[in-house]
Amino acid sequence: MGKVLVVDDSALMRKLIGSVLGEAGWEVHTARNGAQGVEQLLAVEPDVVTLDINMPEMDGLTALSLMMAARPTPVVMVSSLTEQGALATFEALALGAVDFIAKPGGTISLHVDDIRAQLVEKVAAAARSRAGARAPRRAAAAPVPAAAPAPAPAPRPTSVRTFGAASTAMAAARPAAPVAAGADQVGGVVLIGVSTGGPRTLEDILPALPADFPWPVLVAQHMPPQFTEAFARRMDALCALRVSEVAAPVALEAGRVYVARAGTDLALSRRLGRLYAVPKPEAAGMHWHPSVEVLVDSALQVLEPQRIVGVMLTGMGHDGADAMTRLKRAGGRTIAESEDTCVVFGMPQELIQRGGASLVLPCTAIAAQLRHWLR
Known part of the structure; x- marks a missing residue:
């Protein structure tokens, strides 16, 4: 299958993710934080990386930026099921990550089977992907305005979730x-x-x-x-x-x-x-x-x-x-x-x-x- 680098500050998550991928045929290497992950990326030269977002010393977004600069490699982010985790995940995708997987909730060891098949599938797909073919970026191009001045927007209906983040x-x-x-x-x-x-x-x-x-x-x-x-x-x-x-x-x-x-x-x-x-x-x-x-x-x-x-x-x-x-x-x-x-x-x-x-x-x-x- 190739080599995978698992970067996570949780020893339990490293063990569980490594076990799942090892059983699927991957040669597994691990790192306990982002800084060590960047070092291991250059030393091991893995085919794909799984990268936790929330880590001490160096968080996943910083590590991802350094990885994309040093040796562009397919990366699958491991994200928590929170609003903050979701927003950080989309920032990671803009920086060049291929995909993400949500951490199982509750007692991780009891819920790893919930993501087993998804983890194997996404890591395999990432390894086959065209990661690095497109330059990372932090923001999309400016939106195209209407051809003519437009009236103020109508009130948004309550039957859909809408957001006020636009300028x-x-x-x-x-x-x-x-x-x-x-x-x-x-x-x-x-x-x-x-x-x-x-x-x-x-x-x-x-x-x-x-x-x-x-x-x-x-x-x-x-x-x-x-x-x-x-x-x-x-x-x-x-x-x-x-x-x-x-x-x-x-x-x-x-x-x-x-x-x-x-x-x-x-x-x-x-x-x-x-x-x-x-x-x-x-x-x-x-x-x-x-x-x-x-x-x-x-x-x-x-x-x-x-x-x-x-x-x-x-x-x-x-x-x-x-x-x-x-x-x-x-x-x-x-x-x-x-x-x-x-x-x-x-x-x-x-x-x-x-x-x-x-x-x-x-x-x-x-x-x-x-x-x-x-x-």
Whole structure:
């Protein structure tokens, strides 16, 4: 399998993570803090690193920055299930980490089986990833404003979780949601499916969409519970569009991004002549959640295919590939991220191999294509 370096200040976590990965065939090396981890990175030259965020002497974010400068290596962060841990995790992904895994709650030794399969899968995927192919960064590009001065934003509905982290200038650039005539009040929907490497990739796409973008955008990002709320807050601060985690059924509006809540699957439904985003219990039989397959199939049940655009981004597995292929064959439009910019090419590759991609584009060109299609 190769060599893995486990960096954690907890001797118990080093033992448990090392044991799980050792049983999976990895040659395991350990370090007890960030400083020792950087030293071991250069001495051992591992194929992948698992890196705790909260450590004494040198924390995980500092260690990650030094690792990316000294010897870019695929890194999987080990994060606590707290708001602070989630925010630090997204900072780590911006700095170049490939993925993250949440520490099991409670007595760690009693809950390690909860993350065993996920840990092995993510470390293996990270080792195969294109880590270091894209330069680390701390902030996304400035959001694209509306073409003309916009009125003050409308009050945000209480049926979704919304956040006030955006600046005053950002809020002023966001137009009030239009009160349009017609059955749906939106022309169509953009559906984004993404997994490993997704948060950073979405920072190349969503902030490049203008505040007057005409269709709502729905995102199914594979994440564990507790993280999608912080992710939506981060994206809301970076984007001209309003970004919300969907915590309850909400009527879709143009100029908004709806992030599927972890622990649920997101579906579209029609209620009283309007389109709604509805969180549902995770579908049995689906391996990945929030499920891209469920999201796209639900859209096909309530909208004509010509009113749906599917975007498949970086990630392992094949979630959504079948549904987006059905979308394209029915007359919809789809984009697969190209291998050149994917952290993990699995999901886009599956879509391309099925003949389900209308276009194959680097992530940095996707926002421009969406603007072109929907102008």
